Amino acid sequence: MLSYLNRPRKIRREAQNSGLLQVEYISGKVFFTTNAGLTMLKQLKSAERLFLLLKRQPPLIIPSGRKGKIFNEIQRLVTEDPMCWVHAISIWRSLLELEEKLPLEVSKPHKRTARENENIITKKLKIEQTLVMLGDTECQLEKQKNDKPQEHENLKTEKENFQEESENDGEKGADHQGQFTFRVSCRCSGTIAKTFTTEEVGRVIGIALIKQFGWKADLRNPKLEIFIHLNDIYSVVGIPVFRLPLASRAYIKVAGLRSTIAWTMASLAEINVGAVVLDPMCGLGTILLEAAKEWPNAYYLGADVSDSQLSGACDNLKSAGLVDRIELLKFSVTELPLLSKSVDVIISDIPFGKKFKLGKDIKSILHEMERVLCVGGTIVLLLSEELHRNLQGGKESNVLWNSSKANTDEFKIPKFVNDQENNGIQENVSSSSEDHRQECLDQEPIFGTLVQMESHKVSLGRTEAFILKYKKIHASGLQQPS
Ligand SMILES: C[S@@+](CC[C@H](N)C(=O)[O-])C[C@H]1O[C@@H](n2cnc3c(N)ncnc32)[C@H](O)[C@@H]1O
Numbered sequence: 001m002l003s004y005l006n007r008p009r010k011i012r013r014e015a016q017n018s019g020l021l022q023v024e025y026i027s028g029k030v031f032f033t034t035n036a037g038l039t040m041l042k043q044l045k046s047a048e049r050l051f052l053l054l055k056r057q058p059p060l061i062i063p064s065g066r067k068g069k070i071f072n073e074i075q076r077l078v079t080e081d082p083m084c085w086v087h088a089i090s091i092w093r094s095l096l097e098l099e100e101k102l103p104l105e106v107s108k109p110h111k112r113t114a115r116e117n118e119n120i121i122t123k124k125l126k127i128e129q130t131l132v133m134l135g136d137t138e139c140q141l142e143k144q145k146n147d148k149p150q151e152h153e154n155l156k157t158e159k160e161n162f163q164e165e166s167e168n169d170g171e172k173g174a175d176h177q178g179q180f181t182f183r184v185s186c187r188c189s190g191t192i193a194k195t196f197t198t199e200e201v202g203r204v205i206g207i208a209l210i211k212q213f214g215w216k217a218d219l220r221n222p223k224l225e226i227f228i229h230l231n232d233i234y235s236v237v238g239i240p241v242f243r244l245p246l247a248s249r250a251y252i253k254v255a256g257l258r259s260t261i262a263w264t265m266a267s268l269a270e271i272n273v274g275a276v277v278l279d280p281m282c283g284l285g286t287i288l289l290e291a292a293k294e295w296p297n298a299y300y301l302g303a304d305v306s307d308s309q310l311s312g313a314c315d316n317l318k319s320a321g322l323v324d325r326i327e328l329l330k331f332s333v334t335e336l337p338l339l340s341k342s343v344d345v346i347i348s349d350i351p352f353g354k355k356f357k358l359g360k361d362i363k364s365i366l367h368e369m370e371r372v373l374c375v376g377g378t379i380v381l382l383l384s385e386e387l388h389r390n391l392q393g394g395k396e397s398n399v400l401w402n403s404s405k406a407n408t409d410e411f412k413i414p415k416f417v418n419d420q421e422n423n424g425i426q427e428n429v430s431s432s433s434e435d436h437r438q439e440c441l442d443q444e445p446i447f448g449t450l451v452q453m454e455s456h457k458v459s460l461g462r463t464e465a466f467i468l469k470y471k472k473i474h475a476s477g478l479q480q481p482s
Contacts, residue, residue, distance in 0.1 A: 020032040020033075020034050020036065021033045021034055021035075026233060026234065027231070027234070028459065029229075029234075029236070030047070038095065038098050038099060038241070038242075041241065042242065042246065044246055045246075045259075045260065045263040045267075045294065046263055046264050046267070047246045047247070047260065048245055048246060048247045048260055049240055049242075049245045049246055049247070050240065050241040050242060050246055051227060051238030051239060051240055051241060052088050052091060052092060052095075052239045052240075052241055053236065053237075053238050054078075054084055054085065054088050054237040054238055054239065055077055055078075055080075055081070055084070055235070055236065055237040056234060056235070056236045057077070057234065057235050057236075058234065058235070059190070059191070059230070059231065059232050059233060059234060059235055060073050060074065060192060060230060060235055061073075062191050062192055062195050067195070067196075070195070070196075071204050074201055074204050074205060074208075074230075075204055075205065075207075075208035077205070077228065077235060077237055078205055078208050078209055078212070078226075078237060079208050079212050082213075085213070088239060089224075089239075092239050092241075099242060099243070179214070179215065179216040180213070180214075180215045180216065180223060180224065181215065181216050181218035181221075181222045181223045181224070182206075182209060182215050182217060182222050182223065182224040182225070182226060183217065183218060183219050183222035183224075183225050183226070184202045184206050184209070184217075184225075184226050184228060185202070185225055185226070185227050185228070186198040186199075186201045186202045186205070186227075186228045186229075186230070187227075187228070187229045187230070187231075188201055188229075188230045188231070189230075189231040190230075190231040190232035190233075191232055192230045192231070192232075193231075201230065202228075205228055209226070224239065225239070225240055226238075226239060227239070227240065246260075247259050247260045249289075251289065251293070251316075251319055251320035252286065252289060252316055252319070253315050253316050253318075253319040254312040254315055254316055255284070256283045256284035256285070256286040256312075256349075257283070257284075257286045257287065257349050257382070258286075258460065258461075259286060259290055261349075261382065261458060261467075262286040262287040262289070262291075262349075263290040263291075263294065264456075264458070264467065265287055265347050265349075265380045265382060265467055266287060266290050266291035266294065266295070266347055266380075267294070268378075268380050268454065268456075268467065268469050269291070269345045269347050269378050269380045269469075270345070270378050271291060271295040271298050271344075272298070272344070273297040273298065274297065274299075275298040275299070275344040275345055276298070276301065276342065276343050276344050276345070277291060277298050277299065277300050277301070277343075277344065277346075277347065278300075278301045278302075278303070278336075278338070278343045278345070278346050278347075278372070279300075279301075279302045279303070279346070279347050279348050279349075280302075280303045280331075280333040280336060280346065280348055280365075280368075280369065281303070281304060281333050281348050281350065281351065282302030282303060282304050282309075282310075282313055282328070282348075283304060283306075283309045283312075283313065283349065284309060284312040284313050284316055285302050285312075285313035285316050285317060285326065285328070286316075286349075287347050287348070287349060288300045288302050288313075288322075288326050289316055289317070289322060289326075291347065292320075292322050292325050292326055293320070293322075296325070298345075299327075300322075300325060300326040301326070301327050301328075301329065301338075301343075302326060302327070302328045302329070303328075303329045303330070303331040303333065304328075304330065304331075305330065305331070305332050305333075307330070310328055313328055314328060333365050333368060333369070334364045334365060334367075334368050335368070336368055336371075336372055338372045339372070340371050340372060341371075341372070341373065341375065341377075342372055342374070343373050343374065343377060344373075344374055344377050344378070345377060345378050345379075345380075346369050346372070346373055346377070346378070346379045346380070347379075347380045347381075348369075348379075348380075348381055348382070349381075349382040350362070350365070350381055350382060350383055350384075350387065352383070352384035352386070352387060352465075362387065362390075362391070366447050366448070366450070367448070370447065370448045370449060370450055370472065373472045374472070375449075375472055375473065375474045376471065377471070377472050378469065378470070378471055378472075379450065379468075379469070379470040379471075379472070380467060380468070380469050380470075381470075382458075382465055382466070382467055383465060383466050383467075383468055384463070384465055384466075385463070385464055385465060385466065388455075388465075388466040388468070447470075449472050449473050449474070449475055450470040450471070450472055450473075451470060451471050451472075451473055452468060452469070452470055453469045453470060453471050454467075454468070455467070455468050455469075
């Protein structure tokens with residue numbers, strides 16, 4: 001999940017280009033409304049998951065020592081508005097049918113075909129405007145905006161409604177005994193996580209749904225999965241639109257870096273037609289795969305010192321049909337067999353875990369990257385928080401990094417609180433290449449001739465990391481130290 005404080009401008013652009021409306025970025029989730037078809041939504045490369053939004057409300061208030069009361073509050077999240085469920089389940093069913101008709105691997109379709117597909121889907125759904133909540137890359141749909149409130153007494157009970165639908169639906173939502181099966185997936189963080197375990201919350205919600213709708217819990221193979229996310233910022237309930245997360249790419253055989261992060265890094269790198277793109281620590285090749293799929297008209301090179309990683313990368317290239325477009329080399333990042341200034345773009349995930357220790361220090365790595373990069377070229381790196389901190393003025397600052405304003409979080413990374421105040425819609429990077437050029441000139445290089453352009457904090461699940469973007473400027477553009 002690309003869940004975080006800053007969303008690179010490209011991700012915003014992706015949202016705009018995908019026909020998402022009323023886009024709101026809030027703490028790792030993107031809420032939006034859309035008329036876009038499934039084909040278009042399935043191509044959201046920076047998103048982990050897409051959900052129909054059933055409920056979004058402020059965080060639950062947790063009074064100390066009153067567990068029973070809070071359980072009631074939690075249950076109300078799913079019981080308060082039964083008609084919303086009736087509506088959402090019917091949309092979900094339609095989407096399920098449509099998804100079955102989508103090609104398995106959605107490669108970037110020809111424009112006309114995409115539009116045709118969308119028209120068909122839109123017509124079929126007969127939804128004028130469906131309010132969608134996109135979670136971090138979870139996305140969710142909400143009930144139709146213009147729905148008129150309905151009188152409950154005129155309706156069958158929700159239990160009857162669902163049971164009847166299940167009987168009519170057969171395979172679509174019910175198991176062999178005609179019961180609709182479900183599973184609840186919870187994520188709790190912040191205050192609520194200090195009082196309840198996710199299992200407790202899941203159980204409470206599950207019981208409420210069984211009572212309310214007569215569904216049957218099935219943890220192994222449910223027809224419907226319900227996602228609940230409770231934290232100090234919001235409480236949300238959603239249903240996944242697609243069976244598989246958007247982030248799972250059919251063409252990746254052996255998973256390395258999260259594909260959403262790899263795609264985001266590539267999207268920041270400004271890969272032009274004919275560019276030479278290098279990942280000098282390519283591992284299983286995820287960054288190169290994501291880049292080559294999206295920007296096919298460039299030359300891709302990957303290097304790594306590990307035979308097993310290169311062999312995994314090779315398998316991935318074969319399975320993605322990209323063997324002819326990506327070349328793999330066994331070389332160290334500190335001794336690349338490339339001419340100086342021969343590469344336009346470098347994108348790399350710098351190792352920081354236990355598995356891949358940084359043998360040589362970051363200085364030698366940056367030195368070699370700077371050497372092979374052409375003037376005006378771009379480097380996009382994924383760095384651990386620790387490495388990022390060190391580079392930003394910690395231990396290594398005196399040797400390598402000038403403490404320019406460009407390198408501080410304050411300058412490049414707006415505080416989260418600002419993000420919220422502005423509904424998360426905040427440009428933290430300059431908006432044109434002209435601005436970028438000016439910024440380049442204004443800044444002192446952080447290393448040699450490399451100038452930092454952007455910095456984005458991202459979540460890797462358990463840990464957080466930074467995507468840093470640098471540009472190489474001409475040595476003559478450097479200011480002499482005073
Ligand atoms: C974090 S992993 C990269 C993962 C990759 N992005 C993927 O999706 O699989 C870092 C990689 O750097 C490689 N590595 C470590 N030291 C290296 C060096 N000196 N030169 C080149 N590669 C190196 C490791 O073998 C490992 O594959």
